[in-house]
Every structure is written in structure tokens, then in C-alpha cells.
Amino acid sequence: xxxxxxxxxxxxxxxxxxxxxxxxxxxxxxxxxxxxxxxxxxxxxxxxxxxxxxxxxxxxxxxxxxxxxxxxxxxxxxxxxxxxxxxxxxxxxxxxxxxxxxxxxxxxxxxxxxxxxxxxxxxxxxxxxxxxxxxxxxxxxxxxxxxxxxxxxxxxxxxxxxxxxxxxxxxxxxxxxxxxxxxxxxxxxxxxxxxxxxxxxxxxxxxxxxxxxxxxxxxxxxxxxxxxxxxxxxxxxxxxxxxxxxxxxxxxxxxxxxxxxxxxxxxxxxxxxxxxxxxxxxxxxxxxxxxxxxxxxxxxxxxxxxxxxxxxxxxxxxxxxxxxxxxxxxxxxxxxxxxxxxxxxxxxxxxxxxxxxxxxxxxxxxxxxxxxxxxxxxxxxxxxxxxxxxxxxxxxxxxxxxxxxxxxxxxxxxxxxxxxxxxxxxxxxxxxxxxxxxxxxxxxxxxxxxxxxxxxxxxxxxxxxxxxxxxxxxxxxxxxxxxxxxxxxxxxxxxxxxxxxxxxxxxxxxxxxxx
Amino acid sequence: xxxxxxxxxxxxxxxxxxxxxxxxxxxxxxxxxxxxxxxxxxxxxxxxxxxxxxxxxxxxxxxxxxxxxxxxxxxxxxxxxxxxxxxxxxxxxxxxxxxxxxxxxxxxxxxxxxxxxxxxxxxxx
Numbered sequence: 001x002x003x004x005x006x007x008x009x010x011x012x013x014x015x016x017x018x019x020x021x022x023x024x025x026x027x028x029x030x031x032x033x034x035x036x037x038x039x040x041x042x043x044x045x046x047x048x049x050x051x052x053x054x055x056x057x058x059x060x061x062x063x064x065x066x067x068x069x070x071x072x073x074x075x076x077x078x079x080x081x082x083x084x085x086x087x088x089x090x091x092x093x094x095x096x097x098x099x100x101x102x103x104x105x106x107x108x109x110x111x112x113x114x115x116x117x118x119x120x121x122x123x124x125x126x127x128x129x130x131x132x133x134x135x136x137x138x139x140x141x142x143x144x145x146x147x148x149x150x151x152x153x154x155x156x157x158x159x160x161x162x163x164x165x166x167x168x169x170x171x172x173x174x175x176x177x178x179x180x181x182x183x184x185x186x187x188x189x190x191x192x193x194x195x196x197x198x199x200x201x202x203x204x205x206x207x208x209x210x211x212x213x214x215x216x217x218x219x220x221x222x223x224x225x226x227x228x229x230x231x232x233x234x235x236x237x238x239x240x241x242x243x244x245x246x247x248x249x250x251x252x253x254x255x256x257x258x259x260x261x262x263x264x265x266x267x268x269x270x271x272x273x274x275x276x277x278x279x280x281x282x283x284x285x286x287x288x289x290x291x292x293x294x295x296x297x298x299x300x301x302x303x304x305x306x307x308x309x310x311x312x313x314x315x316x317x318x319x320x321x322x323x324x325x326x327x328x329x330x331x332x333x334x335x336x337x338x339x340x341x342x343x344x345x346x347x348x349x350x351x352x353x354x355x356x357x358x359x360x361x362x363x364x365x366x367x368x369x370x371x372x373x374x375x376x377x378x379x380x381x382x383x384x385x386x387x388x389x390x391x392x393x394x395x396x397x398x399x400x401x402x403x404x405x406x407x408x409x410x411x412x413x414x415x416x417x418x419x420x421x422x423x424x425x426x427x428x429x430x431x432x433x434x435x436x437x438x439x440x441x442x443x444x445x446x447x448x449x450x451x452x453x454x455x456x457x458x459x460x461x462x463x464x465x466x467x468x469x470x471x472x473x474x475x476x477x478x479x480x481x482x483x484x485x486x487x488x489x490x491x492x493x494x495x496x497x498x499x500x501x502x503x504x505x506x507x508x509x510x511x512x513x514x515x
Numbered sequence: 516x517x518x519x520x521x522x523x524x525x526x527x528x529x530x531x532x533x534x535x536x537x538x539x540x541x542x543x544x545x546x547x548x549x550x551x552x553x554x555x556x557x558x559x560x561x562x563x564x565x566x567x568x569x570x571x572x573x574x575x576x577x578x579x580x581x582x583x584x585x586x587x588x589x590x591x592x593x594x595x596x597x598x599x600x601x602x603x604x605x606x607x608x609x610x611x612x613x614x615x616x617x618x619x620x621x622x623x624x625x626x627x628x629x630x631x632x633x634x635x636x637x638x639x640x
Binding site for chain 1: 529530571588600620621622
């Protein structure tokens with residue numbers, strides 16, 4: 001019995017050892033892949049630079065700026081120019097490919113209707129298709145619903161398929177793009193087809209189409225210029241969207257390239273959003289904010305309240321990139337907002353204003369290295385219990401400036417950044433408000449009628465209620481003397497007018513760092 | 516009327532030479548410098564109507580010089596066209612700097628560049 005147990009332990013140890021070795025090897029591979037990707041990125045820059053000069057010198061001659069050319073000369077230089085463009089495209093593709101291999105390519109997915117994208121791509125490529133005397137049409141399915149995809153990347157796939165269709169065309173060429181909603185194995189997809197009536201692809205080549213550098217057979221490559229990496233990159237992009245891409249073709253009868261993008265069901269969409277947010281946060285593209293609501297009592301599980309809550313947060317997050325997800329996890333209701341720090345502050349403000357419930361809540365912001373969803377939630381719950389990492393107190397800023405336009409503009413901007421603001425348009429009122437509201441920071445203009453900024457500052461520093469409030473002075477007067485007198489006033493900082501809002505914000509943050 | 520001035524900031528002397536021919540053929544005055552520091556020096560003497568700026572430059576690179584020029588009221592508003600071998604996707608933050616009107620990936624199309632110069636200096640809307 002004892003032996004049996006020992007043997008079990010040995011085996012477990014051995015397994016653990018193997019697992020560690022494997023994970024170490026994996027990390028090594030990832031590291032190498034990154035080094036390779038960095039190298040290619042650098043090389044790509046180095047290649048583009050001389051290519052630019054080559055292209056420009058050829059263009060100069062070709063455009064007749066260095067003297068007239070005969071038709072023959074024009075033809076040959078035209079070939080050179082086309083091939084430079086091909087080479088440049090290839091460099092871009094290699095860069096994409098290596099990034100894909102290193103797992104460094106991120107899809108910036110948004111919920112959009114793919115039909116809109118098709119229309120856009122159609123409009124932008126129409127001229128180049130028609131230039132080749134080809135017919136170009138689109139047919140958009142009316143039932144196609146909005147779904148999550150990266151418009152730039154899916155656009156890249158469409159353009160690649162169109163350029164292949166142009167390249168492998170024949171007389172009376174036609175290209176048609178169509179979209180439809182389709183059910184495959186109980187899941188819904190948007191299906192997009194790029195169809196041509198070109199030379200087609202032999203059956204034996206179809207399976208190799210989407211592999212690295214598989215430009216059909218070599219004679220075709222020579223005649224038409226290879227398909228290169230485009231299809232391989234397209235496949236990578238579609239797979240990163242959870243879809244599939246394939247081709248149907250007959251030599252002489254044209255080809256159909258078909259790809260799908262999943263349409264998520266409501267509950268699938270939740271998990272998709274969580275996964276996607278974690279993925280993005282992992283790549284440091286955005287911070288993850290988890291807002292956790294602890295439901296102490298079953299009677300507090302009021303759907304209406306939660307809906308209001310979710311709506312309030314939804315109305316607060318800032319851009320189309322920001323996302324809200326809600327799900328239940330044991331005794332916690334979790335609303336996850338993908339936004340940045342400023343977005344988080346705005347959310348907190350909104351919650352405080354609007355939601356009057358007995359719910360305990362906490363907000364946690366996590367760094368980009370949190371990879372696992374469960375781990376994230378667990379950590380957030382723990383933090384909530386300890387009261388750590390939660391609720392960032394709202395800072396109140398008092399703006400004192402006689403220019404009303406400026407105070408209201410600044411106030412608007414700062415409110416959007418999650419600060420609370422009060423404004424005063426003269427010095428007296430400013431001092432009064434400072435005493436009454438005890439702001440965290442005062443933004444003070446120097447040049448004001450009646451009592452000026454220097455005087456305001458002196459009064460504030462004399463009063464025990466306001467003497468500790470940091471002051472940030474702004475002024476159009478920026479000579480050495482003013483700077484010195486400002487220092488004597490004990491101002492925490494100075495910013496010259498006119499200033500960029502970003503500079504002001506960074507000054508404000510700087511002040512808060514030391515207070 | 517005075518000729519509009521196009522300032523090229525690029526350490527590739529060959530490219531600058533060729534751009535000179537193009538830009539002068541369009542009837543503009545051409546100036547060129549090799550890096551960001553020289554660009555700031557030139558700006559103190561003459562105000563160009565548009566700047567074609569490379570990113571990877573010796574001494575002071577394109578990012579830094581852009582940030583620097585925005586601080587000076589006198590030339591903060593000069594339109595800038597970025598001409599770079601770096602990928603456009605990485606340039607997102609530069610566009611946020613507002614004064615960048617266009618980005619052109621190297622190798623670029625000359626006709627397109629000339630068009631963008633025209634738009635930048637307000638000869639075309």
C-alpha cells in the first residue's frame with residue numbers, strides 16, 4: 001500500500017517535471033518567435049528605405065521629368081515600377097506573417113454590419129477592377145446582422161481576394177461579392193463569398209492555397225505573379241475571428257472564395273466579450289476594470305436595479321472601444337467594463353450619482369498580465385473583501401478664472417476625465433468657494449480684474465482651512481519674474497497659457513502624485 | 516505672390532535630391548534638412564508652408580521634433596506630412612497630435628504625395 005502511494009507520488013513528480021520542462025520550452029519558443037518578429041520588423045524598415053529611392057528615381061524618368069521617353073522605354077520602366085510595388089507589398093505581408101506567428105497581431109473587433117464594410121471596399125476598389133475591363137458587383141444579404149470583427153483586417157482579406165480575382169482573370173472577367181446569414185451546425189455565421197469567372201484553380205492546388213508561399217504551380221506563378229502570402233494571412237485573420245475560409249474552383253470556370261464570421265448568441269456573446277477583453281488587456285491595449293457587486297441578501301437580487309446599473313455604466317463609458325459585460329458568479333454580480341483609467345473614474349462617478357441601492361460594490365483595475373478569467377474574478381473578490389483596489393475617491397477641482405469661456409470649457413473637459421469641478425469667475429468668489437468646498441486642487445489664473453491671482457493665493461495660504469490645498473497657476477505671463485513670484489506663492493505648479501489640455505491633465509496628475 | 520515653401524526632413528540624401536526636382540517642378544520652393552535638430556534651426560529662420568517629415572532620423576527623430584515644434588506658437592500650426600518606412604498602424608498616436616495631416620508609407624506614390632502637399636497648403640479642398 002505504502003509502495004503504491006510512493007509510486008504514485010513519483011509519477012506525479014515526474015509528470016510535474018515534464019510539465020515544467022514543456023512550459024519552459026514553450027516560453028523559449030515564444031521568445032525566439034518574438035526575436036524573429038523584431039528582426040523582421042527592423043529588416044522591413046531597412047528594405048523599404050532604398051526601395052523608396054528606387055521607386056522615386058524610376059517615377060521621375062517615367063513621368064518624363066528627365067526628358068521624353070519612347071513607348072518601349074516607358075513599357076520597361078513600367079514593369080520595374082510594378083515590381084517595386086509588388087516587392088513593397090511582399091515586405092508588408094512578411095511583416096504581418098511574422099507577427100501572426102509570434103502571436104503579436106491583435107484584432108480590434110467592433111460590432112458592425114459586414115455589409116457596410118463590403119460597400120466600402122467595393123467603392124474603394126471599383127476603379128481598379130474596372131480599369132481591367134472587368135465587371136464588378138455586390139449582392140448583400142438583408143438578414144445579415146451586426147457581428148464582432150476588425151474592419152481593417154477583414155477589409156484586408158476582402159481586398160486580397162479581390163486582387164487575386166483581378167490577377168487570375170480572363171476576357172469578360174466578372175467579380176461578385178455576396179453576403180448572407182447562414183446556420184452551420186446550429187451556430188449562426190455571416191458568410192461572405194468573393195466569386196470570379198477567371199482561370200480557376202486545379203483541384204490538386206486548392207488544398208495548398210492557404211499555405212505559406214504556395215503560389216499554385218510555377219508556370220502560373222511566372223505568368224500571373226504569385227498569390228504569395230496574402231491567402232495565408234487571410235486565413236490567419238479569419239481564424240482569429242473564430243471563422244473559416246476555403247475555396248471552391250474549377251479550372252476554366254472561375255473560383256469562389258468563401259469565409260465566415262460567427263454571430264454570437266446572447267450568452268455566447270458574454271463569454272466572447274470576456275475572452276476578447278482579457279486578450280486585449282493581456283496585450284496591454286486596454287486596462288480591464290471589473291466592477292463587482294456583492295449581493296448580500298437574495299431580496300437584493302433585483303433585476304430592475306441591475307439593469308439600471310448596467311445602463312448607467314453603459315452610458316458612461318467613453319468610446320465604441322469600451323465594452324460592458326455582465327454575468328453572475330456565485331454571490332457576486334460582476335459587471336466588467338473594458339475601458340481605461342479615465343473611463344473607470346467616470347463610471348464610479350455615475351454610479352455614485354445615480355444608483356441608490358444597498359449594494360456593496362468595488363471596482364478593481366488590473367494590469368495587463370492577468371491572463372485567466374477565473375483568476376481575475378477571484379482576485380477581484382478578494383480585493384473587494386479586503387477593501388483594496390476598490391473605489392477611487394473623486395477629486396474636486398476648483399477653477400478660478402475670469403474668462404468664462406475658458407472655465408466652462410475646462411470644467412467640461414475635466415468632468416469628462418472623472419474629476420468633479422467647481423468654477424469661480426473672480427477672485428473673491430474663488431476664495432469663498434475654496435473655503436466652503438475644500439477642493440483637492442485649485443486651478444488659478446493670475447490676471448484677473450478686482451483681486452488678482454497673487455492676492456487670491458495669499459489669502460488662501462493665510463487661512464487654515466485652505467492653506468494646504470495645492471494650487472496650479474496658469475498664466476499668459478511667463479517671464480522669469482512671474483515664475484519666481486509664483487514659486488514664492490507656494491504654488492504646486494505652473495502652466496503657461498495657451499496650453500494643451502493634455503499638458504494640463506498631466507500637470508494635475510503630477511500634483512496629485514505628491515499630495 | 517511668393518512661392519510656397521516645402522521643407523523635407525529626411526536623412527536619405529538621394530531621396531531628397533529627387534524630391535527637389537519634383538517639388539520645384541510643381542512651382543514650390545524646396546528646402547531640405549537631414550534631421551530634427553536641423554529642422555528646428557531652419558524653422559527659426561524661415562517658415563515653410565508644409566513639412567514632409569521622416570520618423571527614423573539621426574540626432575533628433577521625427578516623434579521628438581513633432582512634439583518639440585508643437586510647443587512653439589510660431590510654428591505649431593505648420594501642416595506636417597509623415598513620410599516613413601514604419602507601418603501606418605503604429606502611427607496612431609501621431610495622428611492624435613493633430614498637426615499631422617497625412618501619413619504616407621514608404622515607398623510612396625509621388626503623384627499622391629504631390630496631391631497631399633497641395634491639400635495641406637490649402638491650394639485644394
